[in-house]
Structures are given as structure tokens and as C-alpha cells.
Amino acid sequence: MGDKLSQSESEFFRVRLEKVKKLRDMGIDPYPARFDRTHTSAEAISEFEKSAEPPEDIEVSLAGRVIARRGMGKATFLDISDGDGTIQILLRQNQMGEQYDILEQLDIGDWIGVNGTMFRTRTGQISAQASKFHIICKALRPLPEKWHGLTDTETRYRQRYLDLIASESAMKSAKSRSKLVSSIRRFMDEKGFIEVETPMLVPIAAGGMATPFSTHHNSLNRNLYLRIATELHLKRLIVGGFEKVYEIGRVFRNEGIDQQHNPEFTTMESYEAFADYNDVMAMVENMVSHCAKEITGSAKVKFGEEELDFTPPWPRIDLHQKILETSGINFFECETVNSLASAMKDIGIDIDQQVSWGGLLDKLISEKVEPSLREPCFLVDYPLAMSPLAKKSSKDPRIVERFEGFVHGMEICNAFSELNDPIDQRQRFEEQERLHQEFQGEDMDRLDEDFLIAIEHGMPPTGGLGIGIDRLAMILTNNVSIREVILFPQLRN
Numbered sequence: 001m002g003d004k005l006s007q008s009e010s011e012f013f014r015v016r017l018e019k020v021k022k023l024r025d026m027g028i029d030p031y032p033a034r035f036d037r038t039h040t041s042a043e044a045i046s047e048f049e050k051s052a053e054p055p056e057d058i059e060v061s062l063a064g065r066v067i068a069r070r071g072m073g074k075a076t077f078l079d080i081s082d083g084d085g086t087i088q089i090l091l092r093q094n095q096m097g098e099q100y101d102i103l104e105q106l107d108i109g110d111w112i113g114v115n116g117t118m119f120r121t122r123t124g125q126i127s128a129q130a131s132k133f134h135i136i137c138k139a140l141r142p143l144p145e146k147w148h149g150l151t152d153t154e155t156r157y158r159q160r161y162l163d164l165i166a167s168e169s170a171m172k173s174a175k176s177r178s179k180l181v182s183s184i185r186r187f188m189d190e191k192g193f194i195e196v197e198t199p200m201l202v203p204i205a206a207g208g209m210a211t212p213f214s215t216h217h218n219s220l221n222r223n224l225y226l227r228i229a230t231e232l233h234l235k236r237l238i239v240g241g242f243e244k245v246y247e248i249g250r251v252f253r254n255e256g257i258d259q260q261h262n263p264e265f266t267t268m269e270s271y272e273a274f275a276d277y278n279d280v281m282a283m284v285e286n287m288v289s290h291c292a293k294e295i296t297g298s299a300k301v302k303f304g305e306e307e308l309d310f311t312p313p314w315p316r317i318d319l320h321q322k323i324l325e326t327s328g329i330n331f332f333e334c335e336t337v338n339s340l341a342s343a344m345k346d347i348g349i350d351i352d353q354q355v356s357w358g359g360l361l362d363k364l365i366s367e368k369v370e371p372s373l374r375e376p377c378f379l380v381d382y383p384l385a386m387s388p389l390a391k392k393s394s395k396d397p398r399i400v401e402r403f404e405g406f407v408h409g410m411e412i413c414n415a416f417s418e419l420n421d422p423i424d425q426r427q428r429f430e431e432q433e434r435l436h437q438e439f440q441g442e443d444m445d446r447l448d449e450d451f452l453i454a455i456e457h458g459m460p461p462t463g464g465l466g467i468g469i470d471r472l473a474m475i476l477t478n479n480v481s482i483r484e485v486i487l488f489p490q491l492r493n
Helices: 007-025 041-050 093-105 153-158 160-166 168-190 231-240 277-296 319-327 337-346 357-372 422-438 449-456 469-477
Strands: 059-072 075-082 085-092 111-120 126-137 214-217 222-226 244-252 264-273 300-303 306-309 316-318 377-383 399-407 410-417 462-468
Touching: 007 093, 041 059, 041 075, 041 085, 041 111, 041 126, 059 085, 059 126, 075 093, 075 111, 085 093, 085 111, 093 126, 153 160, 160 168, 168 244, 168 264, 168 277, 168 469, 231 244, 231 264, 231 449, 231 462, 264 277, 264 469, 277 300, 277 377, 277 399, 277 410, 277 462, 277 469, 300 469, 316 319, 319 357, 319 377, 337 357, 357 377, 410 469, 422 449, 462 469
Parallel strands: 085 126, 316 377
Antiparallel strands: 059 075, 059 111, 075 085, 111 126, 214 222, 244 264, 264 462, 300 306, 377 399, 399 410, 410 462
16 A cells, blocks of 8 residues: 555545445446547537537537535536546436446546536536546545645645645646746747757766766766756757757756755756857847746736836846945955955855855855845856856956846856857866865866867857756746746655
8 A cells, every 4th residue: 555544544545445346346447448538628618618509419528536526316516627627517317327326436536537418507607417427547545635735845745746636826837837848949949949958977067066966887887977067068069060059958966955956957058159148148038038928928927026027128237246236345356265255254244164266256146146136137247267168258358258147036047158269168177177176075167078179179159048947937937946846856854
């Protein structure tokens, strides 16, 4: 039986097993291989509403899970739920004959198939009157109580199938996330991008600053890593002659778990030759606005108590000026670890030991800047030390052409004018390796020799983007936790 049952659950299980046996003794298979369905609940209701024919002429075969039952002597009403909604079923003894007796073996949670005709009850409810019904899957365990659902959050995430049964909002969020992915894919395809797939198992966890998951391939006798980003392989394709590529897929980071972070998450990364970060900014704001309209019906989206307007253009906010405004710190004047750490301590920010300059600034941004970014916007022009894969600004060599998109204080994307100077790129990777050795435990981008060889063959000017689909799904479904939009999130034991 799997997990240990309580006494009441054990009795429930026993009774259901007895009903399975009774059905089989009656020559009925409670787990048939198929059922021929002609309509979903929504399709049947829609056809009835549109039809001018008499109701008895609209024949349907429906299937769904029994979620409610009301007995009325020689008549029984059932509510069944399918992936499209719910519909009421009427079963009358005088029309069904001996088959009506099978109802004694029917319970809430069972799946049934129904053949019948559509009609409208005296109260005006569109329903189906059964001529035949079939138990097509006998449930052995009880469902969550319909009106209260699963009250324990951990149970909701660990047993998502029960959450989906009991909660309309959980099902809606899951479907909206799927719709979001489809919407992004259509948008990119229409822009002429080609969707590709790149390896999930890689010899070097590069293309991002993160701690990887590691494994060992026995046949190859070498260590491999789950990818932390798709960036470097996609850029190799730009070198190879692709001009517009993207990939929607999982990436993995062996880091903390909270409302905005899950160890495995979904990104869409794209690279476009002959474009820079300004082109990518325009694409992002148009893409997100497009997705918001497709999922919610409007570019203005309710999130908590706020209304977020995704209508382009989004504000471009200079990172240096924003840090100065929110913290009083001029990072151009704090060029060393010690000077930046001292300035941050002066405004009450706790400093971890052995943290790089880039790590310190990232903490400063997280604590002082990000909470102030409510409406959709872009933070632009990051310092060179934080961006080993981005091109230097022609305006100031201390900064790079990089932006991050924020909504409601949450980062949803990261993008660059990609560094395509192989000499500069090698120097930056070598500096990252030096910092990795100096600041053990801090995430640094790693040197990938094959990638360097690739761009030494020539990569044209390129604009690159990474957008977090899970976080965007949170915003567009009005969920404050990433676990609500990942069907099976990782959880602590």
C-alpha cells in the first residue's frame, strides 16, 4: 500500500478493495484499457448552448472524476471533473435498468465514462442524462476535502496531483505556465529565431556564476556537471553561422532554496548576431508584454495589491546612479574590496569574509536597489568586474553593456552585448580563475578552453539574453512563491 495509513484510511482502503472485488465478480473490469470520449465537459456544454436542435438529439460520451454525488431515490446526480471543467450527470433507474445498481460500488474520486444526451434542468443547469455509465478507474484512496483542499503547504507541493484535484487556482497556474512557454516560443519563432538543444551534461560548468551539481560518467571515466547555463554552447552556434538561436530548457544550480530559487529551473536563452543590448531590451519588453496579453488578456497585470504595466517602453535605469541614489555609495570611488566593504559597513550592511569586489556589489544591489524596483524596468551598464562575458561600453571602459530586467523587485532576465574579442575574453576568464582560487566558495565563471577556441574563429557582434521562465510565470499568475509555478519543486526533508 505504500505509505503507512491511519486506522480510518486503512478502513477506507479495505472497503474500496472490496468494491473492486465485487465489480470483478459482476464481470466488470474496474480498470479498462480505454474509453471512447466524444466531448470534454466544456465542449458538450458549448455545443448544447449553440445548438438549435432538441436536446435529445445531442448525444455525448463524457469521462471524468466523480467529485460530488447527490442521491434522490431512483435518481442520482453526479458532478464529474475533467481537464476542461465540470459537468453534472443525471442517472435515472427507470432508464438505466440493472446498470443503476452498479452505483452502489461508485465512490467520490472514481473515474467514470458516461453515454447520454444533453439537457437543461428546471433550475437552468446544463447537464447530461446518462443512458449508460462505466466505472473506468476505481480510486482506492480518498481525495482532499473539496472546499478546503490541502491546507498543508508541504503536502500541496509533495503531492501536487492532489493539489491539482482540489485547487482550481493550482490547475490554472499550471496551465498558465504552459501557455507562457508556448507564447514565448511563438514570439521567438515569429522573430526568425531557430530553436535548438544543447547538452545538459557538460565537462565544464561555465556560462554563469553558480555552484554546479557534479556527477561521474562511468563509461567515459570522467566527471561531468549539470549545466548552469546554456550560454556558451549557444554562442558556439553563432560562431558556426546561426544568426538567431534560442533554447528553452532546464538549468541546475546547487544553491539555496527560497521563494525565488529552486535548484532546477527553466530559462529561455537567445543570441542574435549583429544586435546589441539595446536591441535585446526592446525584444524583452515586447515579448513580456505579448505574453502578458496572451495569458491575462492585458499588458496591465495584477500582482498582490499592485498593478504592473508591461506596456513598452520600460524605464532604463543607470545602475551607478541608482546605487548612489539608494545607498550613497559611488562604486567608481571604491575600487578595492576593502574600500567597498568599508562603505557598505558604514550603511549597516553585514559583510561576509573573503568576498570579492563583484560579490560585494551584488549584495549591495540586492539589499539597496532591487527592493525599489517595482514597475517593470531595466538596470543598465554594470561594472566590468561583475560581467566577464559582456562587451565593454564605448562610453566608459569601467562598465559593460549589460542589463537586468526587474519586476516587483525581482530579477527576471539578464542580457549583454556579448564579448566577442577573444583576447579580452581570455584575459577575463583567466582573472575569474584567479579569483576562484582566491575566494574559495564564491561562484565565479570558469574558463572553457573550447569556447575560447571557438570565438578565436570569429563571433560577430551579438546580443544575448537569459530570461527566467519560472519567475515570469510567478508574476503573470500572481504567485509570490516559485514553488507555485513549478509542478514538482525540490523540498527539504
